[in-house]
Amino acid sequence: MYGLVDCNNFFVSCERVFDPQLNGKKVVVLSNNDGCVIARSNEAKAAGIPMGCPAFKIKEHTDPNQVIQLSARHIMYHDLSNRVFNIVGKEVVNLQEYSVDEAFFTLRHKDVKTNHQTMAGLVKKINQYVGIPVSIGFAPTRTLAKIANHIAKKDRRITDGVYWLIRPEAIDIILRRTPIEDVWGIGRRIAASLKNKRIMTAADFVKMPASIVRSQFSVTLLRTQLELMGHDCQIVNPVTIAHKTIMTSRTFGKVLTSRDEIADAIVSFAEKTARQLRDESSVAGSIMVFVRGDRFREDLPFYSNSCQLRLEIPSNDTMTIAQQALKAFNIIWRDGFSYRKAGVMALDIEKGKAIQLSLFDPYDHGKLRRLMTSIDSINNSYGSRSVKLAPSLIRGEWKPNQNHFNSASQTLHFYTGMLNP
């Protein structure tokens, strides 16, 4: 039995945690550079603002003066996401974070009644402790758990935020009411070609002969069909789950004022982020860097900023990511301030995607990949960061207050000549 916990209108809910005046209002969160809508409050949904709507087109749907538009603050969302999943992780087993606001898990006990109380309690607890509303759906497969979660979300008064889609008769009824494009794993294009074949609902799709699904579409779609029938195909297993964002950040051991020291930290975070991407066989489409002063030092002027840059080609290569991170850092760096925290975040992550090469690409990607594999294997054998990028060989003054490290591993100096902080 799978459970899926999903935060409702996540980015908007995060904003509401810190500003309750947003409650009950039409609120949208905008993507990088305030481009288009990436999250909507229920009120904004009801006003007809579609997901992905460009900010300047909001006026086509409703009075823009009544819509509160907010720029995304991914670092804060990431932090609240961690808090939510920490609480969930204590009550369930096999928690698998699927995205910043969703995670699958399995249940400890089979008794649905006791579990319903526990799960309704969990929904309440998360709201009380973190302030984020969540919904939980249960079903025999992950694809059905997605549908169950959707019902839990839409019908909150009836379900306490928890819905069990278990009885075969109930599954039949729900599949008949589920439009084909709402099934997890069926994108717009596939939905359109299915509709051409008069497959309008999930129930129609289940009736389609498996041989046709396989020959005219793909094995992946066949798995989706089997999952809708209640056969667990392990569509997502913990190993293949990729994070949608990866963040490496630290609070420094003391406030720092030197650009070199912080650049040193940024490169080291970029290295760690790239390594994690490679471990997950993922590539990042853009990189975000943030710096922050110390809020509690009233004697120092406070400064905080972040910058997100797209990579020309999605990558998991340490040098590319470090270069981009330094570029972003140079944009937000201001002299004369003190800094207490910084971080690097990989965004627009895609799993197992082949790197698309650009015609004028100056890098030999095969060579870079072999280099990264060698660095990873040296670091695996001799301790992490035995081989690292040159700018991060400076003093390391940014390091957090952790004075009990084993310093047995030696550092090999590895210089690429490609970085210029």
Ligand SMILES: [Mg+2]
């Ligand atoms: Mg959500």
